[in-house]
Amino acid sequence: MEKRKRRLGYLIILPAVLILILVLLFPLLYAFYLSLFNVRFFRGKISFSFVGLNNYLDVLIDRTWWRSFLNTGYFVIFDVTVGIFLGFIGALILNRRLPLKSLWISLVLLPYVLPPIVHALIWKWAFNASYGFINHTLILFGVIEKPISWLTNPNWVLPSLIVANLWQGTAFATIIYLGGMKSIPDELYEAAKIDGAGRIQSVWYITVPLLKPFTQLLLVMKTILTFKLFELVYAVTGGGPAGLTRVVSFEIYRTAFEAYKFGRASAMSYILLGIVSLLVILYRKLLFTYAGEE
Amino acid sequence: MKKLFVAVFLCFAVVTLMANTIELNTIFGPEDLGYYIQRNQMFYDKTGVRVNITVVPYGRDQNIKLIASMLAGGSQYDIFIIDCVEVPMYVESGWVLPIDQWLTEDLKNDAVPFALSGMAYEGHWYGLPWVSEWKSFVYNRELIKKVGYTEFPKTWDGVVELSKKLQQAGLVKYATAWSWAQKESLICDFVAILSSFGGKFFDENLNPVFNDEKGVQAVQFMVDMIYKHQIVNPESLAWTEPEVYKAIYNKDIAFGMMWGLPLIDLDNPEISNGPGEWEIGLMPSVDGRHPYSVSGPMGWAISYGTKNPKEAFEYIKFLAGPQGSLDAALKAGIVPGWKSVWENPEFQKTIRGLDKMYEQAMYIVHRPQVPWYLEFSSVLQEELHNALTRRKSPQAALNDAAKAAINIRDEWQKQKK
Numbered sequence: 001m002e003k004r005k006r007r008l009g010y011l012i013i014l015p016a017v018l019i020l021i022l023v024l025l026f027p028l029l030y031a032f033y034l035s036l037f038n039v040r041f042f043r044g045k046i047s048f049s050f051v052g053l054n055n056y057l058d059v060l061i062d063r064t065w066w067r068s069f070l071n072t073g074y075f076v077i078f079d080v081t082v083g084i085f086l087g088f089i090g091a092l093i094l095n096r097r098l099p100l101k102s103l104w105i106s107l108v109l110l111p112y113v114l115p116p117i118v119h120a121l122i123w124k125w126a127f128n129a130s131y132g133f134i135n136h137t138l139i140l141f142g143v144i145e146k147p148i149s150w151l152t153n154p155n156w157v158l159p160s161l162i163v164a165n166l167w168q169g170t171a172f173a174t175i176i177y178l179g180g181m182k183s184i185p186d187e188l189y190e191a192a193k194i195d196g197a198g199r200i201q202s203v204w205y206i207t208v209p210l211l212k213p214f215t216q217l218l219l220v221m222k223t224i225l226t227f228k229l230f231e232l233v234y235a236v237t238g239g240g241p242a243g244l245t246r247v248v249s250f251e252i253y254r255t256a257f258e259a260y261k262f263g264r265a266s267a268m269s270y271i272l273l274g275i276v277s278l279l280v281i282l283y284r285k286l287l288f289t290y291a292g293e294e
Numbered sequence: 295m296k297k298l299f300v301a302v303f304l305c306f307a308v309v310t311l312m313a314n315t316i317e318l319n320t321i322f323g324p325e326d327l328g329y330y331i332q333r334n335q336m337f338y339d340k341t342g343v344r345v346n347i348t349v350v351p352y353g354r355d356q357n358i359k360l361i362a363s364m365l366a367g368g369s370q371y372d373i374f375i376i377d378c379v380e381v382p383m384y385v386e387s388g389w390v391l392p393i394d395q396w397l398t399e400d401l402k403n404d405a406v407p408f409a410l411s412g413m414a415y416e417g418h419w420y421g422l423p424w425v426s427e428w429k430s431f432v433y434n435r436e437l438i439k440k441v442g443y444t445e446f447p448k449t450w451d452g453v454v455e456l457s458k459k460l461q462q463a464g465l466v467k468y469a470t471a472w473s474w475a476q477k478e479s480l481i482c483d484f485v486a487i488l489s490s491f492g493g494k495f496f497d498e499n500l501n502p503v504f505n506d507e508k509g510v511q512a513v514q515f516m517v518d519m520i521y522k523h524q525i526v527n528p529e530s531l532a533w534t535e536p537e538v539y540k541a542i543y544n545k546d547i548a549f550g551m552m553w554g555l556p557l558i559d560l561d562n563p564e565i566s567n568g569p570g571e572w573e574i575g576l577m578p579s580v581d582g583r584h585p586y587s588v589s590g591p592m593g594w595a596i597s598y599g600t601k602n603p604k605e606a607f608e609y610i611k612f613l614a615g616p617q618g619s620l621d622a623a624l625k626a627g628i629v630p631g632w633k634s635v636w637e638n639p640e641f642q643k644t645i646r647g648l649d650k651m652y653e654q655a656m657y658i659v660h661r662p663q664v665p666w667y668l669e670f671s672s673v674l675q676e677e678l679h680n681a682l683t684r685r686k687s688p689q690a691a692l693n694d695a696a697k698a699a700i701n702i703r704d705e706w707q708k709q710k711k
Contacts, residue, residue: 040709041387046365128537129529130546151532154683240476241531242679257358259669260383 035266055267065268068246069275071158075247076226078162079169084218086166087173088211092203094174095181105178112171120235123164127151127236152241161245165232172225173218180214181207216288220280227276248272316605318372321348321356329626337612343605345373364389368599372606376421376595378412382665384595385415386710391596392418396607404616408658409631412591415663421593422614423631424622428589428658429486430651431578432542432556433549436571437465446549446575448582450490450515453549457525460548468527469548471541474516474682476675479534481661482588483551484678488512489586489659490579496662502699505692511580513681513688520682531682543567549575553590554629557647574650577657589658591631666706673698 035055037048059065094105111119126132127150135147150160184207192202230249233239239246239254248268256265322330327349334345348371350356356374363370368389376384384390397419402410409423433446441459457469473479488494493508503509519526527533527541541547542560545567552560559565560572576585594610596603612618620635622628624644635641636652661667674695681691 038709041364041389045388128532130527131540149528149532152528152683154685237532238475238477238675240675240679242476242683242685243676254672257361258672259666 031266031269034263035270037263039262041260051263055264056271058264059267059271064243064246065248065251067243068248068251071245072227072229072247072249074158075162075165075229076223079165079222079226080219083166083169083222084173084215086170087218088177090170090174091177091181092207094178108171108174110171111168112175114168116168116231117235119168120164120232123161123167123232124151124236127160127164151237154241154244157237157241157244161232161236164236165226165229169222169226173222176214176218176221177211180211184210216283219283219287223279223283224276227272316343316602318343318345318600318602318606318609319348319370320345320373321350321359321371322375323354323356324349324351326626326628329622333613333618333621337609340612341605341608343602343609345609364597364599368597369601370599372597372600372602373610374595374597375424375592376413378589378591378593378663379661379667379671381413381420381593381595382415382663382667385418385420386665389598390420391598391600391603392420393422393596393607393610394418396611401615404632404634406631406633406636406655408589408655408660409591409593412589412660413593413595421595422610423619424592424594424614425628426591426631427553427629428591428655429482429551429553429587430556430654431549431575431587432552432560432572433575434545434568434571435573436568437545437548440465446573446578448576448578448585450578450580453578454519454523454525457523457548461525466546466548468546469525470519470550471527471533471538471547472516472530472550473534473538474530474678475532475534476679477534478671478675480675480678481671482590484512484516484674485588485659485661486551486577486586487516489588490577490584491515492580492584494659496664496699500664500703502696505689505696509692510688513678513692516678517681517684517688521684531679542572545571551577551587555627555645555648555651557645558627561645574647574654576650576654584657585654586657586659587654589660593631664703666702669702670699673702 036050036052038051038055040047040049090108094101094108098104114122126134129135129147129149129152132150134150135144138144139147148156150156188206188210189202192206197205228249229247230253233245233247233250234253237245239250249272252265252268252272255261255268327347330347334347338344348359350359357380360371360374364387376390381390401422405423406426408428409426410419412426413419413421413423431446437460438444438446438456441456441463443456447453447456460466460469472483474483485495488504488509491508491512493504493506493512495502495504497503520528520530527547529537535553538547538550539552539559542550542552543566557572557574561569563569566572577587579585594614596606596610600606613622614631616630616632616634619628619630619632620638620641623630623635623641630636630641636648636655642648662670664670677686677691677695677698680686680694681688686694
């Protein structure tokens with residue numbers, strides 16, 4: 001009877017497993033296969049010439065790739081540190097009794113629900129030195145005297161894009177933390193209050209530790225999502241000026257769909273996958289704790 | 295029983311008829327969709343061939359779907375719009391059918407030279423001209439009149455002088471702006487400026503020559519326009535065409551370059567601040583004798599995997615042949631690639647400035663027609679930006695781009711073998 005039940009269970013999940021294999025496992029394996037070949041289209045045929053790990057070696061010694069990687073690293077560091085911190089502060093504020101609370105929550109949600117390309121175009125106009133609202137506002141309040149070329153000045157362009165990325169990244173962190181805060185029982189805060197704990201102490205000793213699983217989730221999610229950053233760079237700077245804002249996903253896209261080097265682009269994807277996986281493992285080893293470990 | 299028999303027979307007849315209907319599939323962006331639907335219906339009424347459209351959100355989005363289709367045999371889309379810079383790559387990959395057998399001498403003679411040559415590669419033709427655009431030079435007649443000019447200068451030196459006068463008179467903060475973001479638009483502008491200095495990209499053996507004296511002069515002039523003469527809005531380094539157009543519509547600048555039929559929008563008071571004030575001019579040049587601008591023609595091409603090549607050509611001829619182009623130009627403002635349309639009185643009446651545009655059409659240069667263009671373009675964009683942001687000298691940037699071009703070319707040729 002037990003065996004029959006189990007068999008039925010397998011049968012029921014079989015279609016889902018098959019679909020997962022088809023849409024997840026197959027592309028993953030096929031991309032790895034491609035990464036070992038030089039793929040060429042010629043006279044209506046695709047030719048594969050085996051190059052072993054050469055595509056990987058070519059990428060690893062390519063300075064452009066590492067420069068893109070470094071640029072992406074800046075985005076990740078800021079999104080993981082500043083983004084998570086600001087998201088936490090935002091969630092703390094929104095978790096309080098506020099007038100028009102739903103409106104504030106909706107406003108915070110807005111950057112997150114915007115399609116990435118719309119998000120990018122909004123910031124493209126915001127940073128426009130001649131017509132953008134950032135320069136306009138800063139000049140209006142006397143912070144600066146003349147417009148700053150946010151997107152053309154080599155010193156400003158990367159920080160500008162990092163800020164634009166944080167706008168969406170912070171919203172994501174706020175939503176996750178807000179959900180986490182709702183799950184903390186009020187009794188804990190009430191007991192702390194009776195014991196004489198102030199607001200900051202309550203946050204430090206109750207909210208922060210209980211939100212640790214959410215912080216861990218955010219660390220992993222934000223690292224993965226930010227390494228995939230594409231639309232913002234594609235639409236706002238195209239990697240410029242002078243390649244200063246190139247990021248890895250953009251590099252992969254260009255290699256695949258502009259240079260038509262699918263083997264090399266697949267190798268790039270696998271190198272990125274390896275680095276991100278390594279980071280996640282590092283997080284797990286260094287930062288994560290599980291029930292019973294503390 | 296008899297009724298049942300008749301019903302079954304009718305069903306069978308309808309199914310047979312439907313099975314015999316030839317269908318062609320195509321893919322493109324949402325621009326002018328209504329026009330295409332209307333024309334496709336007319337084609338169906340005329341020939342019984344149905345054309346189905348897959349619409350992608352943005353024109354360039356078609357490329358990934360097209361490539362996927364090509365890799366799967368090329369039968370998913372029978373016909374498609376191809377950009378001039380993609381022709382060599384598509385031909386080398388074997389994704390597009392030559393149309394030589396259908397391209398009559400009459401058609402060849404009627405085509406505007408650059409529009410048809412943009413669809414050619416190694417002596418064969420691969421598409422009928424469609425949206426045969428180039429970048430037109432536009433200037434504000436009223437603004438330059440205020441500083442004593444009745445005609446736009448023909449030389450770059452003259453342009454610098456005029457620009458300074460316009461700025462000194464406080465008429466504009468910057469005389470002009472360009473689409474010099476690190477994107478394809480930068481290459482388009484560079485092609486025009488390089489040609490206006492008498493330079494070119496490659497020699498007949500595909501060795502780079504854009505880093506010669508003329509190329510360096512051209513890039514140095516671009517740099518000088520920003521920093522020395524300060525006549526270009528420095529934000530141009532982050533701008534593509536939409537931002538430049540906005541500056542033109544606002545009259546924030548006095549001259550610039552625009553694709554398509556610029557005066558349609560520039561004369562429209564809902565879009566432009568200076569309707570009736572803008573004119574089409576010939577591109578200025580270093581000596582007034584090289585008024586070259588850059589091409590961006592497209593064409594209707596036929597997939598190598600189509601099962602109905604004859605019908606596919608019939609369709610593209612219906613849509614993009616001289617008669618079809620006239621219809622498209624009149625009803626949808628699509629720039630024609632046929633002399634007979636440009637010389638048609640009905641078309642000439644539609645907008646002013648067409649005579650000047652047609653004059654420019656004889657001085658048009660293509661971007662390099664090589665199968666590895668897109669990869670090269672990406673490298674050149676970055677090197678030009680290195681020069682324009684003064685991280686490298688024009689000579690060093692162009693030399694590095696030339697070195698990269700040789701590597702890309704050699705790698706391509708090695709793989710081809």
